[in-house]
Amino acid sequence: MASSSSLTDATVPLLPQQSPPPPPPQSESIVIAEHEIHIASPARGLCSSEQPKPSASDGSRRLASLDVFRGLAVVLMILVDDAGGAFPCINHSPWFGITLADVVMPFFLLIVGLSAGLVFKNVSNKPAATQKVVVRFIKLFLLGLLLQGGYFHGLNNLTYGVDIRHIRWLGVLQRISIGYLVVSLAEIWLVGDMTVDSFMAFVKKYSTQWILMILLSLTYVSLLYGLYVPNWEFEIMYKDAASNLNGTIQTQTVQCGFRGSLGPPCNAAGFIDRLLLGENHLYQHPVYRRTKECSVNSPDYGPLPPKSPRWCLAPFDPEGILSSFMAIVTCFIGLHYAHIIVNFKSNRKRTVFWISSSIILLVFGCILYVSGMPLSKPLYTLNYMCITTALGGFLLTIIYLIVDVKDIRWPTLLLQWVGMNALLVYALAACDLFAAALQGFYWRSPQNNLVNATELLFETLLHSSRWGKLVFVLVEILFWCIISALLHMKGIYWKM
Template sequence: MSSMIAVTTTELDERQREPLLHNPRSLSNEEEEEITNTPSTSSSNASPLPTQRLLSLDVFRGLTVALMILVDDAGGAFPCINHSPWFGVTLADFVMPFFLFVVGVSISLVFKKVSSKPMATKKVIQRTIKLFLLGLLLQGGYFHGRHNLTYGVDVGKIRWMGVLQRISIGYLFAAMSEIWLVDSITVDSPMAFVKKYYIQWMVAFLFCTFYMCLLYGLYVPDWEFEVPSTNLFEYEFGTKIVNCGVRGSLEPPCNAVGLIDRFFLGEHHLYQHPVYRRTKHCSVNSPDYGPLPPNSPGWCLAPFDPEGILSSLMAAITCFLGLQFGHILVHFKGHMQRLCLWSVCSFIILITGYVFELLGVPLCKPLYTLSYMCITAGASGLALTIIFYIVDVKHFRKPTMILQWMGMNALIIYALAACDLFPAAIQGFYWGSPENNLVDDTESLFQVMLHSKKWGTLVFVIVEILFWGLVAGFLHLKGIYVRL
């Protein structure tokens, strides 16, 4: 399963925004027309006022896309960087929060000035629908990936939720709050900053409270599911009963997140290969996939959607936090002010996450627990701070050029690379048998050259990332940007 996405946030009428670039044609996404010199809180160390693109956001997004490709394609060879089987956090588990966070930052810059709230709302809803439908197309089951070159989906089993769908939900909540829940006052002091955005903070707190109440308060009864006859583990197919009858469980079979998804979406519309199949309960090769251990529990083959309804509600809070970092960018013009405030906020969020973990709220990406949300959002803030310092303060841009290109055309790279559209198309041309194709043979060549399957795969993935970086650079050179 692809773990991450590229996102566009919103488009507004040009009269609702100020230009950011010296050359507007080099915009990668309409939401990236950011202004970094809006008059606001005064500062003695304010940076020069000429408009310029905030390249650190492109680099951050490009880095996230590169990580997405790395963990998706090399995670099988290196399970330590693949998604955690359930509890805990690995490198792959930071990809989704990174994108959610940068979407929030972008929203704050796009909606810095809104001349017509109804018009802005209409455009946000349109963008949300397009993003959701694109996610449904890419991850609903129409395209079956590199190693299963088939096309089409049974509408009775289509997967409703997914990566882009989750992003669209977070984007919708954050963008609507930025349009309707911001006080129209001038920020000329820290207190004015709080007054301007305190309603947003209250809404985010209510979201967290609602999520926690459902997660720990809903009673999860016994439930049943159908084991497909085509399961890869030769498990006896038929109807299996999962014994729960508990409240507040965060384990794979009996949590409220799965309960809500089964009720509203239906068992057949959930992700059919959840990460908990790599746990010790469900795999002899844990933390990798493998045959079922003896006496494994029946729920090992049950479906579970890692981008479900309730967990997406908490994921939207990551967008809210990115939104607040964007507010700092808008209202504080001094680079050192921004860096200090971002650093302090990031560490506070990180510490909060560790406190929640110590209090018994485990890190769990499939459930998007509060501790996981805080720690990954704090890490996102620190990553943005570091990249901003390197790229936009110290202007070390040549080493990050490829990442910048990838970030400026992240949507097309996500669709072609992470969703396997391009590799699957290439593999459609083979000689003799489907295994004899350019993609698989190139990967095999690296494995033979390095006398190692896993290290050959890693080199292949690095070359793949460089390839997509150059593709993005070519598109940038031609002024081509794929948007919604």
């Protein structure tokens, strides 16, 4: 058990000055140097340009707003994943558009960049730092492979195991690990050795990273609109209705043969994944099965409508290779926000630069949308990245002003504690490991378990399956907030 935790970068600098936890033990933590962020005291006010001076009463402390933001992202993930089926309005959009669920992943990736920028702001031993980054990348990637590769079969299915021929290579944690690897290496090796005493010096110091970010964006857009997508085939396994065993395999052909399509069947992102990963290693239940073309219950899952297109049953990975380009760019923007914290000490400058950056992203994303680029989380389109990252920037600024500047922490304590053990809560709650384990203890029939009985109780009391489900999920979130609080009191923080 290591000293700190996160779904992205477990060690965020700045120990709380009021009740500091015991010093962390020597471990495989990726901390390379001391990470102190000076936060002006509330007495100075938001608009003060005075440089804060560390002292006994106003010193360096942990950036609590980052823990709160991370905890909020985890809580939102649990909410939309578990209650999205009952409330499609908060579930992922079937293909185009943005819902509450669609902002969660960009929030996590923004946190990845923020954490990397704070952890690696001063690196004295670059090879050692690189080694630790690579090791942690491997650990996170393998954990993601275990949690989302198909080994665990989820709720209401007391089985496990995966055929290696059909393992899913990419997923949420894998995407986070890739973004972490790229931005951490960029922060270690691609930062200019100069003092930031002006805005132009700030731009010059990190210019190489900005060039890399622009190149990634241009490569993504060029491939998305310029890559020719030929006709392609996929296989469907039909089960025997009598025995419920696998029966015949049918090959379906999807007609494409053109460029620039951003629809589900013929986009370049899916073509690249099928070519490099293979269709058997992609996500087998893509979100476009909730579109009107593929579901009579759209925007929810449902039976296929009459004369539905063949591609409705085809696999597609929302965490695929091409869309990961824009995910990495999101991490770089988080890195930019961290650079603002590191190089500008006054709360006024930090707030102005954060809000200005978010406004620029929002305006640019809206211009792209008006120009004809659709918003799509599965494709992680450029304007989707800009708008969702801007929303994350605005939200982070608000949390920073409340929690770190005004020092009003009690309303967000539960979120802060969840954020300090985000990886544990993500694995046990968001990936259903804990609930699935509880379902393994049942009375006579697997359906008679504590999880199902509790959910049924709320549905019965409220006379509604939808609202009963929502209350059940809220109780689940509260449960994990309490668990996180108890772990915090014990000084237990889990990380890779």
